[in-house]
Amino acid sequence: MTQTVQDRQAARTQIAKWRDNGLTSCLVPTMGGIHDGHLALMDRARTVADRVIVSIYVNPTQFAASEDFDSYPRELGADLTRIGHRADIVYAPANLYHPLHATQVNPAGAALGLESEFRPHFFTGVATIVLKLLNQLPTDFAIFGQKDFQQLVVVRQLVRDLDVPVEILDHPTVRGADGLALSSRNIHLSADHRAIAPQLFATLCTTAQKLQTGTRPESAVADASDLLRRSGFTSVDYLQLCNPEDLQPTEIITTNARLLAAVHLGAVRLIDNIALGDVT
Template structure:
């Protein structure tokens, strides 16, 4: 595994691979790697001749300077975690490699970016879309791997790749969970023990709500019960708890088409997100 910090060095490597007729996969990350990230790396290695993992804590997708400052920077331990996977390049660009002096362009995706995290974090997906576009172009990737835990982000990236005629195929991979069901996230490490124990209420509430809807409970009633369950578990705040169509993420009040249930909630000052798929069932006759 070679560590590269400059896009000129990155391109020298990718151009050599291209001349050899070889394929490239990229796993974009912000570091603080966990098993969820590593599952993406493993999937990338099975798909392409060469794998690049990127680590860049993107300031443009943070709404709070405090949140940006708290985000863990763990490059050395991340490199150790990646070593067994036989990746070719670890690309850790400095901010000026992504946003050089005078940078004045923003990639903005409408539709799938609206509401959910897009509503709770204004401008967040403009930052995501801009940096992902840059990384896909810099790495010249044939495939890019993203986790379904950030499902709205995945749909934003798919939309921009399609709309901008990028050659990169966007591959979504299943959410990796802890033994108690909590979706793996770099933010989980910031939870104190008591809040971490309470965090299991998120996946349990999603599962219970999906079960209730599947058994015929009207969606608004099921969501009200889910909010009550989260509040009883002393969740500090709920940014959203919604049923959305899949893949275009329209708000739904009936479960008569493919859908996902989304939640974002705060525990111990940490914002956690999750989602689960809901299979459609026929409308009542």
Template structure:
């Protein structure tokens, strides 16, 4: 495993690679979901680059940038199982040097859901991912389907800006009780952790109604909301039933692929999760 702390060092290592490069961008504090991305990238490419960078521009002024868990030594130990890996750990000063002025904004797909509640979040995501793509020059990049809107935004950016990169969405990795793995799960107390699978239960309840023939969008939203509101520790930010491809909120009778998604605060942790209905293709 090679660790590169600067853009220049990463580019020197990148120049030595013959064949396809898979790229896994992360903010660190890795878990099994991240490792699944790395395994997928390793299986499909000749070399793999993993970045670890807590990106300040995707956090709002009252969000958890300072508190976001960081443990580079732990992360590198987890990645040591992949001996051929290149790990890129740039500083904020390298990624956003003095007088940095250029940002990437994916307009419509950034506006609803997470984008509505976290203004500027997807501008920060798109900007840092575009810069990382330019530095790493991968053939494929791997993102978890848990962050459905992020995946849609990155795919749109790649199409619009003609990046020669295939974006691969990898299914959400869950704990045995259904909780989607997330670095922010580390914020949960034992009591809160026991409550957190309510997100997946709410999604599954709506999926069961859909599979039983329910096609009214508001009925599915109400189903999810009812399950969440029965959990005293859950504070619902939003529940959504949206078109899977456009992320436009659905009204009335559903047709085509549908994305069920939600954001719920449990204690200090703001958790998100989603499922896709009505298609074999993975949008979430």
């Protein structure tokens, strides 16, 4: 039976008991708004660990004042119903920051560029809250989705650089039947914008094919950005081919090279990415 806890010490005590009994555990960090993508992470966690902990916390420090912190989905009851028996513990603290909190993690490396060009606050908030969660919940594994690929690379960098004793796992992006990457923010798309949204994934796939058949990256990316605008997207923040290890821009075509994109559809911002080898 899934246990819901708000107290960090209660969660830590349970993890210690599991470890004393020879049981491994995996953390699935979320901000709620649980959808099938999150459930896939939980199912994967269950295959690698004996016990699964899901955290639910909408982290205020990764939102700018102009962003959607206030409207981000918060329905704990519905989230718990969706999670069902997939987790042994759901950690749902009311607040993870001390009233006098004054310390931040400011990552460089893979955190520079892409998202940071448009949301300069974002990875400081992400890195700080992830480190807090990994300290509070010392599991053997933690799993993140590939949909937020830059976040995944930044978290791996954080764990490596700060010697955090946890193994970071990843899971492929979960998509709807039309290719749209699942996201808690998709509920805010209007019907018209929801019909346009799958063109982001389709454009990434077409661009990957062009790159693998000899089109120069600069030309392929420019064409893709133009196509997205003509398809009805309000604006394109970025569309870039990157080295998957450090997310530096690259013109070297390999199956692991990653196309990453961020676009706006009205008031909703969508991100997506694919490895070139995902498309044949």
